[in-house]
Amino acid sequence: MPLADRARPTELCEVAGQKHLLGEGRPLRRMLEKGHFPSMVFYGPPGTGKTTVADIIARKSGKYLQRINATTASLSDVKAALAASGTLAGQGGVLLYIDEIQYFNKKQQQSLLEYVEDGRVTLICSTTDNPFFCIYPALLSRSAVFEFKSVKPEDIVPVLKRGLSLLSEEYEPKTADDELFTLVATATGGDVRKALGLLESVYFSCGERLELSVAEELARMAGLFFDRGGDKHFDCLSGLHKSIRGSDPDAAVHYLCRALTGGDMASVCRRLLCAASEDIGLAAPMAVAVVNACVESANRLGLPEAKLPLSQAAIYLATLPKSNSAYLAYNKAEADIAAGLAGDIPRHLQNVHADSEGEKRAQGYKYPHEYPNHYVKQQYLPDTLKNKVYYEFGDNKTESAAHEYHKKLTGKG
Numbered sequence: 001m002p003l004a005d006r007a008r009p010t011e012l013c014e015v016a017g018q019k020h021l022l023g024e025g026r027p028l029r030r031m032l033e034k035g036h037f038p039s040m041v042f043y044g045p046p047g048t049g050k051t052t053v054a055d056i057i058a059r060k061s062g063k064y065l066q067r068i069n070a071t072t073a074s075l076s077d078v079k080a081a082l083a084a085s086g087t088l089a090g091q092g093g094v095l096l097y098i099d100e101i102q103y104f105n106k107k108q109q110q111s112l113l114e115y116v117e118d119g120r121v122t123l124i125c126s127t128t129d130n131p132f133f134c135i136y137p138a139l140l141s142r143s144a145v146f147e148f149k150s151v152k153p154e155d156i157v158p159v160l161k162r163g164l165s166l167l168s169e170e171y172e173p174k175t176a177d178d179e180l181f182t183l184v185a186t187a188t189g190g191d192v193r194k195a196l197g198l199l200e201s202v203y204f205s206c207g208e209r210l211e212l213s214v215a216e217e218l219a220r221m222a223g224l225f226f227d228r229g230g231d232k233h234f235d236c237l238s239g240l241h242k243s244i245r246g247s248d249p250d251a252a253v254h255y256l257c258r259a260l261t262g263g264d265m266a267s268v269c270r271r272l273l274c275a276a277s278e279d280i281g282l283a284a285p286m287a288v289a290v291v292n293a294c295v296e297s298a299n300r301l302g303l304p305e306a307k308l309p310l311s312q313a314a315i316y317l318a319t320l321p322k323s324n325s326a327y328l329a330y331n332k333a334e335a336d337i338a339a340g341l342a343g344d345i346p347r348h349l350q351n352v353h354a355d356s357e358g359e360k361r362a363q364g365y366k367y368p369h370e371y372p373n374h375y376v377k378q379q380y381l382p383d384t385l386k387n388k389v390y391y392e393f394g395d396n397k398t399e400s401a402a403h404e405y406h407k408k409l410t411g412k413g
Helices: 027-033 050-061 075-086 106-117 153-170 178-187 192-205 212-218 231-245 249-261 265-283 287-301 307-319 325-338 357-362 397-410
Strands: 040-043 064-069 094-099 121-127 144-147
Touching: 027 050, 040 050, 050 094, 050 121, 064 075, 075 094, 075 106, 106 121, 153 178, 153 192, 178 192, 178 212, 192 212, 231 249, 231 265, 231 307, 249 265, 249 307, 265 287, 265 307, 265 325, 265 397, 287 307
Parallel strands: 040 121, 040 144, 064 094, 094 121
Antiparallel strands: none
């Protein structure tokens, strides 16, 4: 049995972190102390105590515990667990714990409703995904939702010391400096289970004293968590895009590295190309071409070498002047079209090839290249929108210069 399971707390006061839920006077703690055990949803990163708290609640409630892991369970497994409510063992009530419920489909989740609604089953389910996206709304509305957060290193250190004491009792006595405990707690990204697993690996890799150098080597990749397709995935990509928008090259490279280490190059390329037009746009129109070249280079190279042109692109975008004027102009036009304000295209702009010879002469289109400075004033928007302004020049150097030229050409401010 892994150390994380052997060292699992048996009381709420022993759970690492989660003071916002389990501290004195906090909602979940008060609810449980008063003997109120509603159906609950626990969500948050791995290794933050969701399963541990569910186990403690099961013991305190006195209900018959049934456990299901949604990654492997079928609908028949769910029905078998629910059937326990009609047995002698389940007379005092059944507490059904479902781990990773995001892997259950709608039909599997719906099968729980009747039992939860009439009180035969108290449901506790945990998920690393956002429950408002992955759990059936009717089931979610019948449950209290609690968010578990990554555990701070200072809260993990006491757990690690307890884990080392347990290992020393089971095998042979060993010691470690506080610096090693802090390193392990910090390197595992707020995941208590991962921290105990890392400590166990260090323990069996060292002699009587746990060595910091060994812990550093084993911890090199321990804190990485990038769940392709889950919340962490989108958080990381969002962090990359927003860091570029916020002109922070250091943060942009950080999130780029996290995403690429997680193996998701395709989403990174898409975000970089999007940022080039959405956030840099007309302030540096060549950014699209440069970033596209970097993306093409990355796709030809593949990982790990692809990190070089992609890092170049991320830093380049983060340090360029910013403009979202094209993005805003399109959004305004889109809103008018959605509101039914499009109107007919002016006659002189319509497709001339569809007209008869007589109609061509009557169309009235003025060919700008036949006029001074290749410009002539005429209406281009439909009559319903003829005075509408969608594009507003940005205050960067490139758009300011374009604005001055446009004012001289058209006489418009």
